[in-house]
Amino acid sequence: MKKLEKKFDVAIIGGGPAGIMAAIQAGKNGAKTVLIEKTDKLGKKLLITGKGRCNITNAYNNTREYINTLGNNAKFLYSALNKFNNNDVVIFFNKLGVKTKIERGNRIFPKSDKSFDVLNALIKELKNSSVTVITNTEVKKIIYNKNKIKKINTSNGDITAENYIICTGGLSYPETGSSGDGYKWAKELGHKIITPRPALTPILIYENFIKNLEGLSLKNVKISVWQNNKKKDERLGEALFTFKGMSGPVILDMSKNIGQLLNNGKTELKIDFKPGLDYKKLDQRIQTDFAETKNKIFKNSLDKLLPQKIIPVIIKLSGINPNKKINEITKEERKKILKLLKEFNLNIKSVGGFDKAIITNGGIDLKEIDPKTMRSRIVNNLYFAGEILDLDGPTGGYNLQVCWSTGYLAGISCIK
Numbered sequence: 426m427k428k429l430e431k432k433f434d435v436a437i438i439g440g441g442p443a444g445i446m447a448a449i450q451a452g453k454n455g456a457k458t459v460l461i462e463k464t465d466k467l468g469k470k471l472l473i474t475g476k477g478r479c480n481i482t483n484a485y486n487n488t489r490e491y492i493n494t495l496g497n498n499a500k501f502l503y504s505a506l507n508k509f510n511n512n513d514v515v516i517f518f519n520k521l522g523v524k525t526k527i528e529r530g531n532r533i534f535p536k537s538d539k540s541f542d543v544l545n546a547l548i549k550e551l552k553n554s555s556v557t558v559i560t561n562t563e564v565k566k567i568i569y570n571k572n573k574i575k576k577i578n579t580s581n582g583d584i585t586a587e588n589y590i591i592c593t594g595g596l597s598y599p600e601t602g603s604s605g606d607g608y609k610w611a612k613e614l615g616h617k618i619i620t621p622r623p624a625l626t627p628i629l630i631y632e633n634f635i636k637n638l639e640g641l642s643l644k645n646v647k648i649s650v651w652q653n654n655k656k657k658d659e660r661l662g663e664a665l666f667t668f669k670g671m672s673g674p675v676i677l678d679m680s681k682n683i684g685q686l687l688n689n690g691k692t693e694l695k696i697d698f699k700p701g702l703d704y705k706k707l708d709q710r711i712q713t714d715f716a717e718t719k720n721k722i723f724k725n726s727l728d729k730l731l732p733q734k735i736i737p738v739i740i741k742l743s744g745i746n747p748n749k750k751i752n753e754i755t756k757e758e759r760k761k762i763l764k765l766l767k768e769f770n771l772n773i774k775s776v777g778g779f780d781k782a783i784i785t786n787g788g789i790d791l792k793e794i795d796p797k798t799m800r801s802r803i804v805n806n807l808y809f810a811g812e813i814l815d816l817d818g819p820t821g822g823y824n825l826q827v828c829w830s831t832g833y834l835a836g837i838s839c840i841k
Contacts, residue, residue, distance in 0.1 A: 435839055436588075437459065438461050438577070447833070449550050460559070463560075481543060483826065491823070495816065505830035523546045573804065589808070590799075595812040597782040625783035627671065629670040630671065632771055645701075646698055650679055651693045671694070695769065
């Protein structure tokens with residue numbers, strides 16, 4: 426490959442959603458822009474978001490609602506969201522030919538259900554914005570002096586620019602190229618890094634029977650997290666059993682809290698399979714079902730209450746003889762069944778690592794970035810955007826919105 430010796434107005438490191446958006450905005454506003462990606466393709470992580478469907482954003486009602494959903498750190502995003510919010514994202518992609526739809530949980534997807542359509546539209550817009558895209562090019566070192574970056578050394582030669590934007594993501598899904606390079610450079614440049622941790626990740630469970638439940642999807646269940654007999658978190662929604670633990674929206678959204686709790690000791694999970702019924706009403710329901718099946722044996726009597734796959738586990742944990750006649754089950758035994766349906770207890774072993782995490786918690790300390798421009802408060806011609814920032818939210822398109830909004834703001838700010 427021919428060695429580069431190029432000068433640009435803007436050099437962007439990282440070809441994920443934030444980097445691509447920043448490059449488009451800088452390029453379309455007349456800046457000579459280069460987008461540098463160390464892997465062979467742009468947007469590798471974007472392609473796997475939303476299980477390959479790309480949950481591009483969330484149809485939240487207003488900025489305050491979005492901020493409240495993400496938590497205290499998200500106040501940093503007010504300026505970015507005012508410049509480029511979820512409605513702007515939808516309009517942006519619609520103009521690029523990507524039609525969208527809203528699904529449960531206000532998740533917004535492309536109508537085609539194909540993340541490739543989102544990425545291809547972005548790549549086409551990069552070309553329309555006259556952005557120079559360089560792949561298979563690793564940034565080796567950032568050369569700086571007196572609070573200003575002078576140039577960057579890459580595996581394909583040196584690149585100089587008036588302004589630089591680092592959009593290298595976090596540490597989640599390392600196979601997509603997320604290796605934490607940006608943290609290293611930012612630290613060398615004087616920035617503080619809030620310790621990165623896996624977020625939106627599956628959890629591992631101690632109980633051996635969990636492998637027998639692999640693939641079982643739960644809908645409309647209530648899951649709570651407990652430590653020292655105190656409830657620490659609770660969510661209602663969908664979850665999924667895996668070979669060694671649990672995943673799904675509810676688990677992923679609680680995983681950050683679970684990871685922090687595990688540092689303090691034993692942490693438990695309780696599943697309420699019937700959150701719409703209190704103990705009294707569920708007990709009445711069980712009695713009604715038993716009355717209808719009084720001549721059946723116990724192991725054949727729970728089909729109306731539970732998915733088939735979990736029935737053998739419930740029976741074993743109840744300690745009731747599976748071949749016992751329903752009309753012989755005692756009140757005490759029925760109470761055991763009731764408790765298992767309302768408080769199915771699991772002991773949490775650990776949370777998944779970065780290889781399983783959808784997003785990274787932690788990153789560049791937000792106090793050292795100007796929220797109105799995304800510019801570093803330490804290095805005059807440096808900007809940050811995307812997952813590298815100490816910002817993360819729940820599933821449902823919130824994290825991609827961070828990338829679009831901060832990428833947009835960095836892209837337009839660095840050319841003023």
